[in-house]
Amino acid sequence: MARSLDSVWHPCTQMQHHETMPLVALARGQGAWLFDHDGRRYLDAISSWWVNLFGHANGRINAALVDQLQRLEHAMLAGFTHEPVVQLSEQLAARTGHALGHCFYASDGASAVEIALKMSFHSWRNGGQSDKQEFVCLQGSYHGETIGALGVTDVALFRDAYGPMLKSAHVVATPDARLAAPGETAADVAARAAGALESLLQQRGERIAAVIVEPLVQCAAGMVMHDPSYLRAVRNLCDRYQVHLIADEIAVGCGRTGTFFACEQAAIWPDFLCLSKGISGGYLPLSLVMTTDAVYQAFYDRDMARGFLHSHSYTGNPLACRAALATLQIFDEDDVLNQNRQRASQLGQALAPLAAHPQVRHFRQRGMILAFDAQVDNPTQAASFARRMFAAGLEQEVLLRPIGRTVYLMPPYVLDEEEIALLAQRTQSVFEQEVSR
Ligand SMILES: *Cc1c(COP(=O)(O)O)cnc(C)c1O
Secondary structure (H helix, E strand, C coil), X not given: CCCCCCCCCCCCCCHHHHHXXXXXXXXXXXXXXXXXXXXXXXXXXXXXXXXXXXXXXXXXXXXXXXXXXCCCCCCCCCCCCCHHHHHHHHHHHHHCCCCCCEEEEECCHHHHHHHHHHHHHHHHHHCCCCCCCEEEEECCCCCXXXXXXXXXXCCHHHHHHHHHHCCCXXXXXXXXXXXXXXXXXXXXXXXXXXXXXXXXHHHHHHHXXXXXXXXXXXXXXXXXXXXXXXXXXXXHHHHHCCCEEEEECCCCCCCCCCCCCHHHHHCCCCCEEEECHHHHXXXXXXXXXXXXXXXXXXXXXXXXXXXXXXXCCXXXXXXXXXXXXXXXXXXXXXXXXXXXXXXXXXXXXXXXXXXXXXXXXXXXXXXXXXXXXXXXXXXXXXXXXXXXXXXXXXXXXXECCCECCEEEECCCCCCCHHHHHHHHHHHHHHHHXXXXX
């Protein structure tokens, strides 16, 4: 197969790197495996950028899509509705006990974040509080790469080049559990970080529309984990200072952290919850924002301009919604959250020997996310660590894509015992090879 080097401009890539590292041309996928045109296979240990939940070419999702294709592939969602979008909205609302009973649709994660930001701002304005125009995000936060989403993203590599174009948010302390001083717990770090947020809200709460948080794991920051008590504290502060809470569950939702929504582990609901990535099983672009009655009612009026006039051409695409429905059905039919408890514990045990490696720091796990940091002292070796691990992983049939020096596994929820053993053994061997260079 031709691997054209310049007609396709690849995402998140310095294209010149492909002068020395060829692209992998994929022919097909099956279960947790991807197969290239040369007959080589790769275990998809990162769920193809965190989207795939039930394996590639999943029989049940495929069948649902074939059925949907024969009924309705797409129609506009203004003035029209269809069964898949209604069912999906109702099933998701039910999963929040109807605390978040209204779903607004888009196609990608960044757009869901934009929608939550706009809805928060506009609902305050409709309520006569048009001074609430500012947003708060956490250190290291990642919420997508469109202009609005970059404004609440604190990753220098993605953000700095566009600084002059952005309306930047307030950045507050991260509750990163790794910051615990000797004798401190993750809950202590969380309380300290919540204290920093409170100081900001005390000073500027009247101008702040919303705080955006990625619950439990700041994934793109390098699988940075925090104590659930942080989310409870933020919920309380948001209530006290009349500020919305936006939970970006684009990566951590859909069972990834052990519960269907990560927020459930803190027993809170946000004012806005963003979902994307896994919601369609990794099949089709779909994102959505769930919100409360209070927000919905703030727009409900005879006046057009008080409505939420945001739209995307493919809003509520029937095929994507149908893939999502098939995904939710698998959660129920296969008792996935319970099955994953066992799978996560097997994965943790299989990788446990690495925790004792002298160059491994902060071995950590939350549900189906496992991560550790590599201690690499030579700066040149450290800078190339992620790319070397990726290349060495492919040599040993595993797709790993470290973030900086953080190695992580975020596999689809289909790995069997043999695949878990293989993944653990290959990850360890690739790590030992590359960390000692
Ligand atoms: C991936 C991601 C996004 C952006 O989603 P896209 O579909 O890539 O635009 C936003 N927030 C979080 C937490 C993500 O992981």
